[in-house]
Amino acid sequence: MTIHHRDVLRLAALALAAPALLACESESRSSTHVPSTSDRVSAVRTSTLIPGPERATAVVVENPYADDPRAMEEGRRYYLWMNCHGCHGARGGGGIGPPFADAEWIYGSEPENIFQSIVQGRPNGMPTYEGMIPEDRVWMIAAYVRSLGPPDPEAEGPSGPTQQQGGGNTGSPQEVGGGG
Amino acid sequence: MGRRSRSPIALFLLGACSGPQNSLDTAGAQASEVATLWWVMLALSVAVIILVTAFTLTALLRGSRDDDLERQDRRSRPIVVASAGATVAILLVVFFYSMVVSRSASALQTADALEVEIIGNQWWWDVMYVDSIPARSFRTANELHLPAGRSVRLRLTSRDVIHSFWAPNIHGKLDLIPGQENTLYVRADRPGVYRGQCAEFCGLQHAKMAFDVVVHEPAEFEEWLALQRQPAPPPADSITRFGQQVFLGTACATCHAVRGTMANAVVGPDLTHLASRMSLAAGSVPNTRGHLAGWLADPQGIKPGNHMPRVRLDSDALTALLAYLGTLR
Numbered sequence: 001m002t003i004h005h006r007d008v009l010r011l012a013a014l015a016l017a018a019p020a021l022l023a024c025e026s027e028s029r030s031s032t033h034v035p036s037t038s039d040r041v042s043a044v045r046t047s048t049l050i051p052g053p054e055r056a057t058a059v060v061v062e063n064p065y066a067d068d069p070r071a072m073e074e075g076r077r078y079y080l081w082m083n084c085h086g087c088h089g090a091r092g093g094g095g096i097g098p099p100f101a102d103a104e105w106i107y108g109s110e111p112e113n114i115f116q117s118i119v120q121g122r123p124n125g126m127p128t129y130e131g132m133i134p135e136d137r138v139w140m141i142a143a144y145v146r147s148l149g150p151p152d153p154e155a156e157g158p159s160g161p162t163q164q165q166g167g168g169n170t171g172s173p174q175e176v177g178g179g180g
Numbered sequence: 181m182g183r184r185s186r187s188p189i190a191l192f193l194l195g196a197c198s199g200p201q202n203s204l205d206t207a208g209a210q211a212s213e214v215a216t217l218w219w220v221m222l223a224l225s226v227a228v229i230i231l232v233t234a235f236t237l238t239a240l241l242r243g244s245r246d247d248d249l250e251r252q253d254r255r256s257r258p259i260v261v262a263s264a265g266a267t268v269a270i271l272l273v274v275f276f277y278s279m280v281v282s283r284s285a286s287a288l289q290t291a292d293a294l295e296v297e298i299i300g301n302q303w304w305w306d307v308m309y310v311d312s313i314p315a316r317s318f319r320t321a322n323e324l325h326l327p328a329g330r331s332v333r334l335r336l337t338s339r340d341v342i343h344s345f346w347a348p349n350i351h352g353k354l355d356l357i358p359g360q361e362n363t364l365y366v367r368a369d370r371p372g373v374y375r376g377q378c379a380e381f382c383g384l385q386h387a388k389m390a391f392d393v394v395v396h397e398p399a400e401f402e403e404w405l406a407l408q409r410q411p412a413p414p415p416a417d418s419i420t421r422f423g424q425q426v427f428l429g430t431a432c433a434t435c436h437a438v439r440g441t442m443a444n445a446v447v448g449p450d451l452t453h454l455a456s457r458m459s460l461a462a463g464s465v466p467n468t469r470g471h472l473a474g475w476l477a478d479p480q481g482i483k484p485g486n487h488m489p490r491v492r493l494d495s496d497a498l499t500a501l502l503a504y505l506g507t508l509r
Contacts, residue, residue: 036492074487077487081435081447082434131429131430131431132430132431132434133431133434133489134431134489134490134491134492135492136489136490137489
């Protein structure tokens with residue numbers, strides 16, 4: 001098999017031209033217009049405790065911006081601008097409000113639960129943002145907040161759900177100044 | 181300005197020397213010095229190009245009548261040395277001249293300088309006129325008003341990424357860097373309306389991050405200051421009253437401030453005197469009722485990717501909101 005100089009040159013020209021051609025295409029952006037979802041979200045129940053016989057009440061609303069990194073980035077901006085970090089921490093570590101690193105979320109960690117919690121507010125300090133943040137931005141915040149949560153428990157690996165802390169190591173680990 | 185008889189080339193050449201965003205159409209002492217430096221460098225470069233071209237052409241056309249290469253080398257040595265010396269001399273002259281210009285352009289510090297803080301945001305300019313009395317300080321956006329003949333201290337910083345302040349008719353560029361304050365002293369001398377723009381790529385809408393620069397006569401500037409310090413007037417009729425309710429009751433007030441009302445958020449531009457401004461969305465569109473309506477109905481259409489969301493309003497609410505925003509002079 002012989003390689004001609006001309007082939008090499010041609011390949012080099014192609015390799016140079018490819019990124020140049022790609023650069024001509026403008027980045028496409030997902031539209032920020034999402035159809036209104038508030039009616040469907042309002043049918044979502046926070047509690048599974050229902051009087052009487054069990055009924056099929058599970059309403060699942062998909063976050064239109066789930067796994068959209070640009071929307072999550074916008075959600076992060078709004079998370080800071082709307083002062084979510086004031087209570088939940090800059091990275092969702094909690095503080096006055098509950099952390100998002102918890103495995104169990106009081107009012108649910110499904111996208112529709114997060115949407116509802118932001119829009120309706122929750123007891124003991126979580127204000128309602130109804131009418132204060134347009135719906136598409138609430139979904140973006142929800143996408144970002146979900147990304148702060150614990151990794152999927154089904155995903156095995158070192159970053160899976162951590163073991164409960166505590167146990168034998170609760171006391172002070174070592175006395176300081178004991179000498180020796 | 182342009183007469184039809186003029187050839188397009190002449191128009192282009194003329195257009196290059198005037199205009200609201202042009203470092204050669206100077207409105208201040210510093211820009212004048214920079215422009216002079218530019219012309220001097222242009223003249224020198226043109227002279228050098230002509231000389232080099234002439235020498236090259238002569239050498240090419242005349243050729244050499246001597247076949248002895250060593251003798252040729254010996255004969256051309258003085259010419260080579262002289263050219264190298266001239267090149268170094270010209271470069272040194274330009275180097276020291278540009279140093280002198282940059283030194284005198286930055287020597288405007290005076291005690292009575294007006295203080296303005298400019299904060300870059302993706303993709304708009306937050307402009308704060310700082311007064312020693314806090315109640316006399318105020319914010320505006322995407323518009324820089326300057327008094328003619330007075331030094332102004334611009335304190336430049338950024339809230340997100342690096343931007344660059346550039347009003348070519350007034351002065352050169354200076355970066356706005358998050359977490360750091362850069363100071364630029366400027367002095368505009370010729371009243372007029374100019375245009376500036378972000379000169380450091382800062383993301384998707386970098387191209388639509390412009391601002392207007394208005395240079396006033398000193399007395400007129402004081403009037404402008406006095407007007408901008410005023411809070412917004414309360415709505416006078418039912419439609420503007422409804423418009424204010426729309427503004428305060430929807431997502432508008434979550435991000436924007438109108439002094440004199442409950443709205444005091446600092447996420448987006450201060451809208452207290454929105455109607456007095458020349459353009460909308462950082463120089464994207466002129467500030468007319470139609471453009472404002474288009475902007476409110478679909479901000480992502482005019483400036484895709486910007487951080488203002490579309491707020492769903494019915495037509496009555498939009499009309500009333502437009503009427504209310506129109507009263508914010």
